[in-house]
Amino acid sequence: LIVDQRYDLIVIGSGPAGISAAINGVIRKKKVKVFGISDLSEKLTKAPRIDNYLGFFGVSGMDLKNSFANHIQKMDIQITEEKVDAVYAMGDHFAVSTRLNMYEATSVVVATGVSIKKSIPGEDVFLGKGVGYCATCDAPIYKNKVVAIVGYDVHAEEEANFMLDVASKVYYIPMYKPIKKIREGIEILEKKPKEIIGDDHAKKLLFQDGELEADGFFILKDSVDLDQLVPGVEIAEGHFKVDRHMETNIPGLYAAGDCTGKPYQYLKAAGEGQVAALNAVSYLDNR
Template sequence: MERYDIGIIGTGPAGLSAAINGKIRNKNIIVFGHEDLSAKVTRAEKINNYLGFINVSGNELKDSFQEHIRSMNIEIVPERINNVYAMGDYFALMVNDVIYEVKTVILATGIEYTRPFPGEEEYIGRGVGYCATCDAPLYKGKTVAIIGYNKEAEEEANYVSELASKLYYIPMYSGDLKLVPSIEVIKDKPMKIEGEDRVTHLVLKNQKLSVDGIFVLRDSISPGQLVPGLRIEDNHIAVDRLMSTSIPGCFAAGDCVGKPYQYIKAAGEGLIAAISASAYLDKLKREKL
């Protein structure tokens, strides 16, 4: 299995800046994110404080980003990373049943706009999960609820339905659903997750479901859930001025490390994170000589 020098999670200004600067330093990089880059950028009507661009729209800035990364042959892997595990001398990045190995990682995930449900973080690993295709075998013959925030969640629900004895699907979006007939769709608002040693119930606004497991399938998950052991302060990843986190070899940049939530600030931090990751790799290389 190929082991990359730097794994970058996120395709906003911070992640792309990190990718460009990692590539400039001749590092073998891999970038995970959306092919259309950042929804936050593209939705911006006018941007006035990005140096070199005057009254540029978000779409125009995105087009410039894409032209830049194409010119450097930087490709984006359109996958969502579900978990990042520090394995000693490398990190394992989990994408469903696929594992990518990287020597360093740069988190540029933006901020999580959807707060966890009451009880959600308490029962992580004890009935609450974020990758249905990863953990579905644990719930063979059991009752499962999936809270889905996007169409991709429907594919995971269909897979889990083959193993679970009962599957509830709670869509957090509108539109037609492509689910197998055995799945019970409940259009209600999740309120909290209850349990004892493990999850026992999903409480909705109008009813209460008895379940053995709950998968919360958001567009992204919070950094603390993504990377076990990562130090979080005031709901952001704690970093120093070199964008180093509490985990050696793990760096972070952009909105996920704190305010101000500005594109040019994120791009600068992505640069610093790439320089720091490169320096970390070079130091490891010298130590092995």
């Protein structure tokens, strides 16, 4: 575990909410770190046409994403491609843990969006019985065993690469393109999972054409349950409960974008990111 330095503000999520929060934090001269993906957000890159983003009538999601990427590049804001597993309130600061590292910040903006990924039939039945959501956490159980990892975004690659040191065989089933960095020795299967079957324990992953036997199956999605992500945070109807300052029940912890509730829209997300960051700045300045 490494704590490199204490940040003023850690932003979790690189969609419009997170990017907007980061930009506003940097403009106010705060030391900001952003976690997410270099492609910013799948919900941006996959949108065919957007008619309601102010000033960008008819833009494609990819073009809007490129404009955002250009904006942060000009401001020298980098995205750290690590998935955040948990945010712990430590009193005067927050500890932000990723798979391999621990970071510290005085304030945090959570902008993780909401998951639209459907589960694989059987996933819930076998959860904890051969199906897991954190490969690095459960790695010791699969020493010298066969493991299949279904990865929904680039963050999952880190876990598959880690598993290779433990398991006797690792299969990687990517649900996105392109693959970035999978270690040699991992077998990549470009197939769409249909169902997980077994008896009292998961045994096989079925595809449209074929099946895969393994001792353990990991389904690595881009999102974590909100109350699991931030222990002690108040949730209302599946979203972070925030006030008009976008502050949660934990002082110094803000939320923005889809994760605070509907409407799920880019401009609402970007606006909330700004409100959250500017209030985080006030929080920092008033300490």
